[in-house]
Every structure is written in structure tokens, then in C-alpha cells.
Amino acid sequence: MRLAVIGAGAVGRSVVELAGEHGHEVVAVADSSTAVVADGTGGPGADDSAGVDPDAVVARKSERGIVGDDDPDDALAADYDVLVEATPTTLGDAEPGFSHVTTALERDRHAVLANKGPVAERYGDLRAAVADSDGEIRFEATVGGAIPAVSTVEDIEPGHVTAVRGVLNGTANFILTRMAAEGLDYDHVLAEAQDLGVAEADPSFDVDGTDAALKCVILANVLSFGAADDPADAREFTLADADVSGIRDVPGSALRLAAEDGQTVRLIGEATGETVRVAPRLVPENGTLAVSGTQNIVQIETSHAGRLNISGRGAGGPETASAVLGDVGRLE
């Protein structure tokens, strides 16, 4: 498959680097202001491949902050099979990611999203665009990084999945784990997480539960649309439908009281075809859901197949890129 990768952050760059290993070819890469589009020759010294040179793209991005000398619109217009939308998540109208995806669909090309915005905030619009296109969309990378949450739900069939819950934000989980283990307060552990690069300078998206809520909203959309006979009857979810509370004000004393009772606190997201809820919850200290550090876990409740648990790395460039490239493989 020929890929156009839009977005050159950690995930976009990893997709560029790993595409070859998965048997795909990157023909265009864009960040917010620059792009590189393969000219079909592969450049001097290249083999028959018509793709861009991944190492050169990554080097230019890290050294000069650009991916190439072309215009981002050129990348959107390039001759690709699959557009990989890996720009930062935006809320509300989910732009520019939403337009990147619909541009691909209008050209009857596929789109694979690592950007949560369009699938969480405009799922109905996306489904309508897919209905008018020969292209498909996939978005495994938007939920739980390397964890195959969406495809597992699809394999079981959304109509046979009663709920999906889990720990879907590594930053919040790291903070809660450290607070419980070290008896430290939130501010202290947050500073440590920022030093380690586990939390961003502005951690709101993670610690207020927004990121986990977006993932649950996406799962709720998958369940709702997947179970409906007619997509017109499916309930569409957006972030506004989620009941969200974060971990910012959880005191260390609460974690100590939980530990005295053999329990701990985790930021748990739950999605059904009807509700989305994210909140700190009490779970058994040694239970399945009490994953530690930046680990994530997805627990799928099924009608006939019992409960499935999948844990793993919920973030990271190569991890998320693996989910993206898995989606690309499913589109072949």
C-alpha cells in the first residue's frame, strides 16, 4: 500500500520509519507547514521504490523542523492508497484532521486515523462520508495504543459486546500508581512524571480524564453503530455525552485508605452502546484492572464469550504506529 502520512509527531514519524517493515511504501509526508512528496523516481541512488526516504524525512524533521520542501496540500493530493491521519487531536469540529480524512474518502481512498478528534467528535459525519466513498476508515490507534481494542470488538461483533472498560490513560495511571506506592501527593508525583516525560507540561488532557473519555466515546460509537441494523438508527456519541471526572484532586490519604482495604484507585473508563463514563474507581489492589505505571488495559464484556482482557502499552510512537500499520494491513 502507498501511504500518505499527515502529521509528523512521534506517531507519524514512527509510521514513516516502520512502514517498510510492514511491506508498505510512504509516498508523502506532511507536518503542519511542510511536506515531502515522492516524485516517482525515489531520488538519486534509490532503488525501484517510488517512495520517500524515511530516514531523510525523520532526520529533516528532527534537525530542521521540516519534513521537506513541498506544501502540505501536495501531500493530500499525492497518489496514495491510504491516508494516515496522525495530526494532534482537536475537539469540536476536529479540524484539520476531519477534512484530511474526508479529502481521502472523496478521492475513494482509505484513511487510517491515529487522531481521536474526528472519530470521537464527528463519527456520524465520518460514517456518512464513508457511505459515499469506495474508501474505508480504520482507527485502531485511537484507543489504547498498541492494544487491539477496536478490532477485537469488531471480531466479536459489537452486537455481542455489552461493555468495554479499562485503564486507557498511561499518564493518569502512572500518577495513581506512584501516589499509592510511595504515599506521595498528586503535585509531587505529577512533577516527577513531567521530569520523566510521562506527563506533558500541561497535563490537563490526561489527568482531567478527557483523553480516556475520547477513547471511550470512540468505543461507544463502535458499539452503537456496529450493533445498529441501520446506521441512521445508531446513537452517535461525542465528548459532550461522556460523564467525566479526573484524578487531579484525589488526595494521597484516599489511596492510603483504599490500600488498607486491599484496594486501589484507577481512572476507569467505561463504554456501552448507551453510556460513557470516566472516573476514578476503587478496584482490588491485585485485580486485573489494577495495571501499574503507564500500562493500559482494555476489558471487553461479551454476551457469549465471557470477559476478555488485553493489556499493553497504551501510548508511544512505535506502539501506536504498529496499530496504524495493522489497520493498513486490514485494508489490503
Place this chain on the structure above:
Amino acid sequence: MSDRRDGAPEAALDAEGATDDAEDADSASPDGGHAAATPSTHTVRLELVDEPGQLLAALHPIADNGGNLLSIYHERGNKTPRGRIPVEVDFEATPERFEEIVDALRSEGVNVMQAGTERYAEEVTLLLFGHLIDTDLSDTLSEIEACESASVADVSLAAPQGTEEVSSARLRLEARAGETDAALAAVRDLAAAKDLRVVEPLTGVEA
């Protein structure tokens, strides 16, 4: 322990006339020829206010509804978190009569904490945090108690920075069968009104 269970309280009860009712219960047993269900032994755990006459008042609904009293364990020295006295009563009754007895106890205002092998109280543990002390913790607990579905079985409080700062409490609630969700909803509402935060358990999930 077993000495007390089978000892004086039962004799005292006999003196109060419960034996007559116990005989009634016998007449409802298969001796009558048409009753299919055989009586079996049941244990109910009651909570009584520490006032004269309360024990007798609690035993009448059992005897009056055909329960054959076997023993009473009156834990005078032991109080429940809300200052009541737990009493354990064993009696024989048919399954049908057993239900009637529990209903009768409840309608008399006797708090039935546990009945038979089924625990009427579903246990649920949750955390509350915020300005627990400033917002009157004891009032918070009383309001939870006032909710039909639940009673507070146990409270642990941690206020490491003194009473004026944010503190945390771990509450163990006993809810009636099937009413855990209602109890949690009541706690949520109460917490919202007092600007407290609740960390609920994942109910129905054996993690």
C-alpha cells in the same frame, strides 16, 4: 459463645409466651397434611435500639407469623456503628413463612441486616474525599443512613493535614439486595450537594 446462644435468652423468651406461637408454627408444618414445604432453620440478624422492650417487639413478628423460635443471641456488649445492638435469631419456618416474617419485621420497623444464608446487605466500599469535616461528616453519614437502601457499616477517616484541609474517608455500606446502585446514587447526590468527591467501586465486576 455457643453457651450464650442456647442459654438464658431463650428461656426468657419462653416466659414471655412465645411458645404458644411456636406451637402455631408446628401446626402449619407437614403435620397438617397439605403443606408441601417443610420448615427449615433460618437465622436472621437484627439491629435493635437499646431500649427496654425492643427485643420482645422484634420477636413478636417472628412468632406471630408462624416462626418456631430456636435461639436468640443478644450481643449486648457489641454495638453496630450506628449505636444499635445486633441480635441474631434462629427459628424454624417454611420458606413462604420465612418471607412473611422478614416482611413483618421490616414493616414493624425492625432493621433486618441479614436473613437466612442470603445477606440482605450487599456490601459496598467507597471513598469520599473533600472537606469532609467542614461539611459535617456526621451529618453526611446520617444522611446516608436515612437513605432507604443502605446503612453505614464502617467508616475510616484520614485527615493528615488537619480537620480544615481535604480529608478522605472509606465507607463500607450495607445495602439491601439489589439496591446497591440506588445506595450509590444516593451517596453521589449527597456528595454533589456538599461538594465532596466519591470514588465508587466497580460494582458487578470481579476484577
